[in-house]
Amino acid sequence: xxxxxxxxxxxxxxxxxxxxxxxxxxxxxxxxxxxxxxxxxxxxxxxxxxxxxxxxxxxxxxxxxxxxxxxxxxxxxxxxxxxxxxxxxxxxxxxxxxxxxxxxxxxxxxxxxxxxxxxxxxxxxxxxxxxxxxxxxxxxxxxxxxxxxxxxxxxxxxxxxxxxxxxxxxxxxxxxxxxxxxxxxxxxxxxxxxxxxxxxx
Numbered sequence: 001x002x003x004x005x006x007x008x009x010x011x012x013x014x015x016x017x018x019x020x021x022x023x024x025x026x027x028x029x030x031x032x033x034x035x036x037x038x039x040x041x042x043x044x045x046x047x048x049x050x051x052x053x054x055x056x057x058x059x060x061x062x063x064x065x066x067x068x069x070x071x072x073x074x075x076x077x078x079x080x081x082x083x084x085x086x087x088x089x090x091x092x093x094x095x096x097x098x099x100x101x102x103x104x105x106x107x108x109x110x111x112x113x114x115x116x117x118x119x120x121x122x123x124x125x126x127x128x129x130x131x132x133x134x135x136x137x138x139x140x141x142x143x144x145x146x147x148x149x150x151x152x153x154x155x156x157x158x159x160x161x162x163x164x165x166x167x168x169x170x171x172x173x174x175x176x177x178x179x180x181x182x183x184x185x186x187x188x189x190x191x192x193x194x195x196x197x198x199x200x201x
Contacts, residue, residue, distance in 0.1 A: 048155055052148050054114070056138045057126045062114070065172070066151060072172030073114060080194065081112045081168040082186070085142070085149070087119035088129050092181035093163040097133050099186045104136050111190075113137035116145060118162060167193040 052064045063074040073081060082100070086093035100113050117126055120143045130139050142149070152158040159179060167176035167189065175193035182189070 046147075046151055046154060050151055052145065054116075054140050054145070056140055057123060057130065058138075060138065062138075064148075066155075068155065069174050070172040071166060071168055071174060073112075073168070076112050076114075076168075077171050079110055079112050080107075080190065081114060081172075082190075083166040083168060084113060084115040085118050085152075085162055085164040086115055087117060087162055088121055088125070089119050090162055094133075095181065096163055096186060097135070101134055101136055103186065103190065114140065116140040116142040116148070118142040118149070165189065169193070 048066075048068045050066045052066070054062045054064055056062075062076075065072045071083060073083070082103075084096075084100075086096070088094070100115075103111060104113060115137060117139060121129070121141070123141060126139055126141060129135075149158075149160075152164075153160065156177060158164065158177075161179045163179075163181065165176070165178045165186070166174060167178075169175045176189060178189060
């Protein structure tokens, strides 16, 4: 009597899992894995003390002073600030927008969001998308701020992954530096950062 040959299940399952992971990484749309191309940013060594002038799509201007562990934004030194780097073509960046809008509505003048758009959309596109998503916070066109991105890569070891959320406390003290989309909400990140800031005072 002939015995039936069975294919071991464990190696087969491992092979299928690896195949799915490869397909997911290389074939799924890039909107799920957005990352700034660091090779396009000039990697010239820079001083840890830098100043940048940001202009919003509405024409408002802010001076930003960067030192190690601090990013101080003019007129916002007494507020909690989310400094964001995002992209309109980034799926997970757009998932955060509704919560950012709601946080700004709830917290009012005590809270600010400064979001730098990193995917080189035009002024008209930024204005149109801001209106479409009901944006109630500051949007900056990022095309002119490659040097700022380079600074974050050099001095904060940023990988280039977006969304990037930098939580700033009083006088621009960095309370959190979070890359990518997280399982926890931005509200939870805000609460945790405030508690951390109070403990360190």
